[in-house]
Amino acid sequence: MKASGRVILDKVFTVITGLSVILLIIVLLVILGPMLWRGLSAVAFKGTVEFRKMQLAEFAQGDESAVHIETAKAETAQKTVYEMIDRFKNGVDFEKLADRAKDIYRDFGEELQRKGLPREEYTELRSLSRKIRNELAAAFSSRDIGEINEHIEYVLKYSSDVRFKGTVAIQFFQMANNYKDAAAKIDLEKRDEYASELAELEEIIKGLFGPHPEEDSPALAQFRYGATRWDQAQNLLYKLRLKEKWVEQEPGQPLVKIALSRAELFAGTELKGLFGFVEKNLDKMLLPRWTFYWRYFVDDSTPGHYFGGIGPEILGTLMLTLLSMIFVVPFGVISAAYLAECARDNLIIRIIRMCINTLAGVPSIVFGLFGLAFFVLFFLPLFGAPSKPCILAGSLTLAVLTLPVMIRSSEEAIRAVPQTYKEASLALGASGFRTFMTVTLPAALPGILTGVILSLSRVAGETAPILFTAGIAVGPVPKSIFQTTRTLSYGSWDMAVADKLAAQVPHNQYGMVVALVLLILCLNALAIILRSRVFKRLKGQ
Amino acid sequence: MLSSIVPVSKEKSGKLALLHGVKEKSVVKPMKKTKPVQECACPVVEARNFSFYYGTKMGIKDITMKIQPCAVTAIIGPSGCGKSTFLRSINRINDLIPNIRVEGEMFVNNQDIYVKQINLVNLRQQVGMVFQKPNPFPKSIFDNVAYGSKLQGIKKRGDLQEIVEESLKAAALWDEVKDDLRKSALSLSGGQQQRLCIARALATKPSVLLMDEPCSALDPISTGKIEDLIDNLKKDYTIVIVTHNMQQAARVSDQTAFFCLGELIEYDTTTIIFERPNKKQTEDYVTGRFG
Numbered sequence: 056m057k058a059s060g061r062v063i064l065d066k067v068f069t070v071i072t073g074l075s076v077i078l079l080i081i082v083l084l085v086i087l088g089p090m091l092w093r094g095l096s097a098v099a100f101k102g103t104v105e106f107r108k109m110q111l112a113e114f115a116q117g118d119e120s121a122v123h124i125e126t127a128k129a130e131t132a133q134k135t136v137y138e139m140i141d142r143f144k145n146g147v148d149f150e151k152l153a154d155r156a157k158d159i160y161r162d163f164g165e166e167l168q169r170k171g172l173p174r175e176e177y178t179e180l181r182s183l184s185r186k187i188r189n190e191l192a193a194a195f196s197s198r199d200i201g202e203i204n205e206h207i208e209y210v211l212k213y214s215s216d217v218r219f220k221g222t223v224a225i226q227f228f229q230m231a232n233n234y235k236d237a238a239a240k241i242d243l244e245k246r247d248e249y250a251s252e253l254a255e256l257e258e259i260i261k262g263l264f265g266p267h268p269e270e271d272s273p274a275l276a277q278f279r280y281g282a283t284r285w286d287q288a289q290n291l292l293y294k295l296r297l298k299e300k301w302v303e304q305e306p307g308q309p310l311v312k313i314a315l316s317r318a319e320l321f322a323g324t325e326l327k328g329l330f331g332f333v334e335k336n337l338d339k340m341l342l343p344r345w346t347f348y349w350r351y352f353v354d355d356s357t358p359g360h361y362f363g364g365i366g367p368e369i370l371g372t373l374m375l376t377l378l379s380m381i382f383v384v385p386f387g388v389i390s391a392a393y394l395a396e397c398a399r400d401n402l403i404i405r406i407i408r409m410c411i412n413t414l415a416g417v418p419s420i421v422f423g424l425f426g427l428a429f430f431v432l433f434f435l436p437l438f439g440a441p442s443k444p445c446i447l448a449g450s451l452t453l454a455v456l457t458l459p460v461m462i463r464s465s466e467e468a469i470r471a472v473p474q475t476y477k478e479a480s481l482a483l484g485a486s487g488f489r490t491f492m493t494v495t496l497p498a499a500l501p502g503i504l505t506g507v508i509l510s511l512s513r514v515a516g517e518t519a520p521i522l523f524t525a526g527i528a529v530g531p532v533p534k535s536i537f538q539t540t541r542t543l544s545y546g547s548w549d550m551a552v553a554d555k556l557a558a559q560v561p562h563n564q565y566g567m568v569v570a571l572v573l574l575i576l577c578l579n580a581l582a583i584i585l586r587s588r589v590f591k592r593l594k595g596q
Numbered sequence: 597m598l599s600s601i602v603p604v605s606k607e608k609s610g611k612l613a614l615l616h617g618v619k620e621k622s623v624v625k626p627m628k629k630t631k632p633v634q635e636c637a638c639p640v641v642e643a644r645n646f647s648f649y650y651g652t653k654m655g656i657k658d659i660t661m662k663i664q665p666c667a668v669t670a671i672i673g674p675s676g677c678g679k680s681t682f683l684r685s686i687n688r689i690n691d692l693i694p695n696i697r698v699e700g701e702m703f704v705n706n707q708d709i710y711v712k713q714i715n716l717v718n719l720r721q722q723v724g725m726v727f728q729k730p731n732p733f734p735k736s737i738f739d740n741v742a743y744g745s746k747l748q749g750i751k752k753r754g755d756l757q758e759i760v761e762e763s764l765k766a767a768a769l770w771d772e773v774k775d776d777l778r779k780s781a782l783s784l785s786g787g788q789q790q791r792l793c794i795a796r797a798l799a800t801k802p803s804v805l806l807m808d809e810p811c812s813a814l815d816p817i818s819t820g821k822i823e824d825l826i827d828n829l830k831k832d833y834t835i836v837i838v839t840h841n842m843q844q845a846a847r848v849s850d851q852t853a854f855f856c857l858g859e860l861i862e863y864d865t866t867t868i869i870f871e872r873p874n875k876k877q878t879e880d881y882v883t884g885r886f887g
Contacts, residue, residue, distance in 0.1 A: 474692075475731035479793070482689050483744040483800060484721035493743075498734055593734045595782030 094569025097562040101285035102346030104129045132339040133264045143326045149195035160188040162223045207235045285343040359556045360563045367532045371540035376515045378450035387461030395469040415459035420519040426452025427523040446536040449525025457510040468502020504586040518544040543571040645700035655681040656858045668835045670849035678858040679838040687723040724802035728809040730789035732781035740781045744800035767795035787818025807837040
């Protein structure tokens with residue numbers, strides 16, 4: 056090849072190398088960048104007052120007095136909203152009002168009985184209150200404002216009756232008055248419409264601020280505090296202001312999504328002002344503040360992951376990884392030593408080598424099934440342990456998974472040690488075993504550590520082997536190696552596939568994945584540093 | 597059980613000579629006169645009809661020679677004539693090679709070392725070896741030299757330090773490395789590494805020292821230092837040195853053996869081999885007509 060041709064080729068290779076590196080960096084940025092960014096949002100975000108409240112309640116973290124003050128402030132601001140809704144409801148939710156009237160009637164009856172009135176008076180008052188109740192019910196269910204006023208007037212006639220003074224029955228009259236005011240304001244035709252719109256509105260408000268102050272907290276704890284993130288609150292605010300609907304704009308054409316302003320839906324009622332009020336005062340109601348939630352990596356989480364951190368998952372991954380390394384490194388190195396030093400080149404050894412090489416490529420789900428069949432169902436009962444998935448079975452499975460890689464790289468490393476070291480050691484009178492332990496093995500250590508690094512990365516991220524042998528999606532932090540554990544890999548899979556509730560807290564998915572990537576990076580970095588130090592010492596620097 | 601390969605008597609171990617500085621080395625030394633054979637406590641190395649085969653290929657055939665104790669014996673000959681094979685047979689380091697076959701006998705101190713009951717560890721501690729390419733372990737200088745002593749069971753720090761110092765002085769390396777024995781052995785130069793290997797071999801207090809072309813990978817200055825070293829050591833050790841360099845053989849040795857194509861052609865004092873060889877082959881080789 057002519058010199059000029061060689062120079063050109065050299066330049067071409069340099070350019071290709073540079074481009075490959077740049078391409079790799081771009082790919083990494085494109086894939087990892089958004090993931091890291093979103094995962095970051097699990098740790099650094101605008102935390103609302105609910106977040107601080109939950110931290111205090113679940114993990115006893117935070118300044119108690121400060122949280123109480125803030126909670127009080129937020130609740131005051133939120134109360135206005137609820138009051139607005141309540142007032143509107145009083146005018147609209149006639150079923151509830153009717154039920155309430157029935158309750159008052161019943162309570163009044165009990166009160167009369169307790170008073171011990173003479174029979175006649177009792178009957179009279181009872182039938183009177185019954186009449187009042189029915190009038191009210193009629194008023195509630197009527198749509199004609201004239202009719203309503205008639206019924207109300209009839210009821211209010213008895214408001215000044217002495218017999219009702221100081222009893223439960225005065226609530227009848229309060230209801231009547233409220234209803235009269237409310238009914239005057241709203242468009243009764245639209246009452247049914249309002250009912251359904253109101254239900255939707257209430258859902259959104261509940262999502263923003265939690266349940267009504269007077270309601271009992273519902274059993275599903277996730278609704279206790281609703282959205283704990285500022286940006287989710289923003290989403291809800293959008294939904295609050297605008298209602299999305301599919302309409303057919305032209306016949307025969309696909310439906311088009313349009314957004315209607317909810318404020319318009321409630322036009323002419325008291326609730327119209329609600330929307331602007333919420334929008335303007337959301338700050339005061341939720342009190343967001345920039346939070347750096349480093350405890351995300353330490354805290355346990357509430358079921359469903361809607362609050363808390365991923366501490367148990369990280370712990371589970373670490374335990375499985377380290378335990379499986381403890382199993383695989385001795386077995387791998389000893390097997391490699393045997394194959395490199397002692398094994399003769401006969402048929403059996405060749406078959407063993409072929410098996411090892413083949414096993415390196417077996418899919419990990421097969422190892423998972425093997426682990427279930429062998430370790431969980433057969434091996435554990437041999438030692439008296441219950442035949443259930445546990446960390447021990449999981450790490451043994453992972454160890455078996457990564458054993459071929461470990462054996463291969465260790466054998467390479469041991470073979471790469473120069474024969475002259477061995478000769479020198481033997482010539483000084485060392486036995487073969489002594490030579491191996493004091494000369495060959497230390498010299499092969501960098502290569503063995505490389506194998507450890509490769510195995511570590513693979514094991515930390517594996518999901519299939521621990522599906523049946525150690526992983527669970529929801530469960531307590533394990534106290535012994537005979538229990539199951541949550542892990543980052545399993546948790547990520549579960550949140551993406553199985554857990555429907557998880558869609559409400561997407562930051563957890565990103566957080567788990569980012570934590571996994573960072574964990575593997577850290578483990579790798581440690582191992583690489585260790586390896587380079589050993590290497591430098593070997594080379595005499 | 598092997599009892600006849602005994603460690604060298606205790607009085608000898610204190611008598612490692614101290615070198616007084618490093619002599620200048622530039623000219624070919626004149627041929628030496630043969631030393632008078634002294635009373636020597638070193639075991640005698642003797643081969644009787646010794647043959648060595650690599651599988652079916654012959655390495656050396658029918659060698660009968662007696663190595664003189666407390667003297668330097670050089671083995672010379674063209675490449676591939678079996679010099680190294682013979683040398684490595686003396687401490688049985690050839691056993692590492694698979695598929696070997698041995699015929700005849702090799703005696704070290706009247707004990708055939710190719711019998712089943714032989715204690716190889718003892719043998720190799722008695723018969724030390726220095727290889728062609730310097731091969732210090734990737735450890736510190738101290739750990740390299742102390743390696744053999746640790747094998748012998750010496751554990752105390754003070755004892756080990758004494759032995760290391762003695763060996764390094766005997767190998768003419770002490771002055772150059774005494775400041776930092778913790779330094780890695782791989783950071784030394786080639787000549788220093790080879791002297792370190794010699795010190796390492798000396799630390800086990802062997803009585804026979806086998807040297808397989810020890811200077812072929814070194815520069816002339818280092819070569820000179822090592823040749824001086826050999827000169828000083830031979831009072832207390834039996835040294836067998838394989839070399840390509842005939843001038844070196846002439847300078848350093850008392851006895852010389854000439855091998856060719858796996859057979860011992862001639863074995864006599866150095867003076868005779870180089871001035872008045874008996875066989876024509878020998879004469880052709882030493883005068884440079886072939887080789």
